[in-house]
Amino acid sequence: MRASASTTESYLRLSQISLFSLLLVCSLIIPAVSERNGGVSSFGDHLSTVVPYSLSFLLCIIFLCLAAKTVLEMGASFRVMAYLLLIIAFFDFLILISTFPRRVSPIFYQIHDWLGIALYTYEFLLSIWFISRQWKLKTAVAFSVECFGSIVGLLSSLKIIHFLYYGQVIGALGFGILLVVVFPYIIDMSRVREDNR
Numbered sequence: 001m002r003a004s005a006s007t008t009e010s011y012l013r014l015s016q017i018s019l020f021s022l023l024l025v026c027s028l029i030i031p032a033v034s035e036r037n038g039g040v041s042s043f044g045d046h047l048s049t050v051v052p053y054s055l056s057f058l059l060c061i062i063f064l065c066l067a068a069k070t071v072l073e074m075g076a077s078f079r080v081m082a083y084l085l086l087i088i089a090f091f092d093f094l095i096l097i098s099t100f101p102r103r104v105s106p107i108f109y110q111i112h113d114w115l116g117i118a119l120y121t122y123e124f125l126l127s128i129w130f131i132s133r134q135w136k137l138k139t140a141v142a143f144s145v146e147c148f149g150s151i152v153g154l155l156s157s158l159k160i161i162h163f164l165y166y167g168q169v170i171g172a173l174g175f176g177i178l179l180v181v182v183f184p185y186i187i188d189m190s191r192v193r194e195d196n197r
Contacts, residue, residue: 005191008070009184012085015063016176022056023169025049034165041112042165044099057096064089071187081187084126088179091119113157120150123175130182133189139182146174 026043027034029052033042043053064085071082098112124146131143149171156164 004070004074005184005187008067008187009180011063011067011070012180012183015060015067016180018059018063019056020169020173020176022052022059025052026056039116039164040168041095041099041102041116044096045103053099054096057092061089061092061096064092074187074191078187078190081183081190085183087122088119088126091115091122095119120153120171123172124150127175127178130178130186134182134185139178142174142177142181144174146171146178149174 023040023043026049029049030043030046032038036042040053043049068082068085068089071078071085094115095112098108098115102109102112127143127146131139149167149169151167152161152163153167153171155161156167
């Protein structure tokens with residue numbers, strides 16, 4: 001039981017490490033993106049950052065899918081839990097592939113933006129569920145970080161302030177912490193309930 005949840009946690013941790021470490025590389029290569037109110041997707045527009053940007057999403061997607069596969073192997077009753085991870089991976093994939101044509105026309109740009117909003121909405125709803133399952137100081141802080149980042153991102157999208165990059169990264173970081181900390185805990189608790197039946 002613990003080994004399966006531990007393996008899931010390892011894959012989830014790797015998904016977030018690969019995402020944030022490679023986006024950090026992008027930030028070091030082109031720090032001006034954060035200064036110009038550009039979003040994370042702006043790294044996909046530059047030859048110098050397109051590879052680490054793409055890898056950040058691709059590796060995150062791969063590790064999320066591996067985590068979902070591990071959850072699926074626990075039994076049919078865990079299928080919904082695995083699908084929760086696969087939906088995140090699917091959104092990440094759509095956001096990645098929609099990055100590149102978004103400069104072609106305003107329609108593609110809007111599609112990309114709406115996909116980002118859909119992902120953040122989905123992650124926010126998941127976060128509410130996560131903290132309802134495990135409310136403690138660490139999860140409360142992570143949720144607060146996610147909320148703060150989401151508000152900064154929203155206000156930046158509305159051109160009220162100009163910190164879109166920071167809002168996206170801070171919001172995603174808060175969610176990433178919740179995902180790594182709470183999701184394996186929920187798996188563990190579900191396994192315990194099943195074993196006690």
